[in-house]
Amino acid sequence: MPDVAVVGGGMMGLTMALRLSQRGHRVRVYEGENRVGGLAAAGPIGSWTWDRFYHVILLSDTALTGLLAEVGLSDRLRWGTTRTGFYVDGRWISLSTALEFLRFPPLGLVDKARLAATILRASRIDDPVPLEEMGALDWLQRWSGSRTTERIWTPLMRAKLGENAGAASAAFIWAIIARMYAARRTGLKREMMGYVEGGYEAVLPALRRHAEASGVEVVTGARVTDVMDDGSTASIAIEGSGRVSFDGVVLTTACPTVSRLCRQLTPAEHERLARVVYQGVVCPSFLLARPISDFYVTNITDAWVPFTGVIETTALVDRQAFGGHSLVYLPRYLTQDDAMWSANDEQVTMRFFDALCRMVPGLTPADIVASRVARAREVLAVSTRRYSTEVMPALDTSLPRVFIANSAQIAHGTLNVNETIVLADRQSAAVHGRLAAAATVIA
Ligand SMILES: Cc1cc2nc3c(=O)[nH]c(=O)nc-3n(C[C@H](O)[C@H](O)[C@H](O)COP(=O)(O)OP(=O)(O)OC[C@H]3O[C@@H](n4cnc5c(N)ncnc54)[C@H](O)[C@@H]3O)c2cc1C
Known part of the structure; x- marks a missing residue:
């Protein structure tokens, strides 16, 4: 089976490497930091160690709970x-049950009915692609009305996206509602x-050990500076070290880094990568x-x-x-x-x-x-207008041995580890297919 390099040792890179090795490839992960984990990594706080960014798991995160079972952490x-609150007009208000929703002071009854209808409506949409044509705030205004959009949705959108809130398409808000609705549905309407236990400081070593036991080699402190396809192999250059050749390279890093590392990509590919906000x-x-x-x-x-x-x-x-x-x-x-x-x-x-x-x-x-x-x-x-058709990077590049599998390919989901694993499972199967087909042609 062809040898593969995975650039980036976050949850995406580690899962991708694990799945490729389970399909018979010899895989090496190159991680620039001295530890794996990326955004999921833990760090010290006082005498304790916990995730640098907060992470929670929902009952609907079945790909993640499946992986946790696979690595022995069930x-x-x-x-x-849990309960959810709002800080509105200087007050902490609970918004965790239907009754609290009915009592929620910032909105009148009609506003609440329209808000509930908006959430129900979003939760029933199966295909979010048409929503990419419309701005999120315009869509919310149409279904929830001005008051609710001003008092609730706009602050919520700003909480998730900051000043990018105005650039997001309605597919973004659909993804948020779908995730929270799924969590409550599986959680018997309670959140x-x-x-x-131990946070990602427990998850990451277990995943790494499991991947290594399956044959993956993980190299940390190895910052990749260049990726090339010379027509017969793909190669990567590592800072302070040499160049290593593989049959395929998978980049799991963010789009600006992909663009920087793969100078051989076409101007159109660089331009598309730059369009990701x-x-x-x-x-x-x-x-x-x-x-x-x-x-x-x-x-x-x-x-x-x-x-x-x-x-x-x-x-x-x-x-x-x-x-x-x-x-x-x-x-x-x-x-x-x-x-x-x-x-x-x-x-x-x-x-x-x-x-x-x-x-x-x-x-x-x-x-x-x-x-x-x-x-x-x-x-x-950010899921901007026409994201999945005009912005999102594809797995394949113009370099036949270089692939992109990063979180910008989560078109209609919110960023979370579950979606990352779903994507890694899907993209690893596709990369395997491409490399196996290329190997057959050469043989
Ligand atoms: C504030 C915050 C809150 C979150 N809350 C949740 C939550 O509640 N629940 C949940 O499930 N998820 C949550 N997430 C999301 C979760 O952390 C991510 O989905 C996941 O960690 C993304 O993994 P990744 O591998 O795609 O990306 P990354 O973790 O970014 O991994 C990319 C890796 O590539 C490495 N790299 C970059 N450049 C190079 C190079 N040149 N050479 C070698 N290596 C390189 C980086 O060091 C990094 O390790 C949250 C994230 C944040 C930031």
């Missing part, structure tokens, strides 16, 4: 009933969420001596708050995992040119925590046990 999967995130997290709320997620609609949501991991994960402290993430999603990128960690920490103190009576800096700031430039490819 018995470490924990589920809990159930899950995590692996990426959302970034700055995400401080805090270990606190006290809890903030009962909500796993609090959506923020008040514009003065510098972050776009509050994720209280310890509303789901037992606080004993953190010595009795609370773990809280304050993400802010950003466009590539947002001024926030130039703020240093201390400035971000102070500004965000000041705002949290204004929101939470009695909270003071003395409650901070530990903090850290995580940032990522290319987190999510």
Whole structure:
């Protein structure tokens, strides 16, 4: 079977490598950092180690729970009933049950009926491609009306997309609603969420070991600087090291990196890769001596708050995992040119925590046990107009031995590990097919 290099050792690269090796290929993963995991990697906070960005599992994430079972982690999967809050007009409001929805103060009864109808309508759409023709906010305005769009949807869209909210197509909001609706349907209408005991610090080594046991070689600290197809083999150059040849190379990195590494691509391919609009995130997290709320997620609609949501991991994960402290993430999603990128960690920490103190009576800096700031430039490819037909990168490139399998190919889903695994399963089967066919022709 042909030999394959996978560039990038995140959840996508590791799963891709595992699946290709299970199909008989000799696979080597090249990861630029000194650890695998990418966006899913964990890091220290105080004396504890937990995901740098928050991660939750939904009951509908069957590809992920299947992979967890395959790597032997089923018995470490924990589920809990969670609640969702809104921070509106300076108040924390629960929006976790149908009754709370009926009582939700910012909206009148007619608004609520239209909001419920919008969600139901979106959940019944099977083919989201036609929704790519329309802006998300226009679509929401049409079905939910102006007041609900202004009071609820626009802040929610900004919470997910920052200033990119206006660029998203209606397929984006469809994907969010479909994921949350699926979670509640499988969770008997109550919101159930899950995590692996130990977080991704437990998941990643288990996945890596499983892949290695299947024959995958994982090389960390190996930044790829160039990818070429010379007509008979594909080769990659590694920073500070040499060039290595393979029968095929799969790039799992974000589109700007693909473009930078594959200079042989055609101008049209580079232009298409450049059309993918990426959302970034700055995400401080805090270990606190006290809890903030009962909500796993609090959506923020008040514009003065510098972050776009509050994720209280310890509303789901037992606080004993953190010595009795609370773990809280304050993400802010950003466009590539947002001024926030130039703020240093201390400035971000102070500004965000000041705002949290204004929101939470009695909270003071003395409650901070530990903090850290995580940032990522290319987190999510925004589902812009006509995304799947005119923007999304294809698996095949003009270089027959070079393939792209990255999260920008999640056309109608939100970015999550489950979708990443579904994509890795699909693309690994396709890459196997291409390489096996090429090998047959040569033989
Ligand atoms: C704030 C936030 C919240 C999230 N919440 C959830 C959640 O609740 N639930 C959920 O399921 N998912 C969540 N996710 C999404 C999840 O983390 C991602 O879907 C997943 O980790 C993406 O994996 P990936 O392999 O596609 O990309 P990445 O993790 O970005 O992997 C790409 C890898 O390529 C490497 N690389 C880049 N350039 C090179 C190079 N030149 N040479 C070698 N290696 C290179 C990088 O170092 C990286 O390791 C969240 C993500 C973020 C940021």
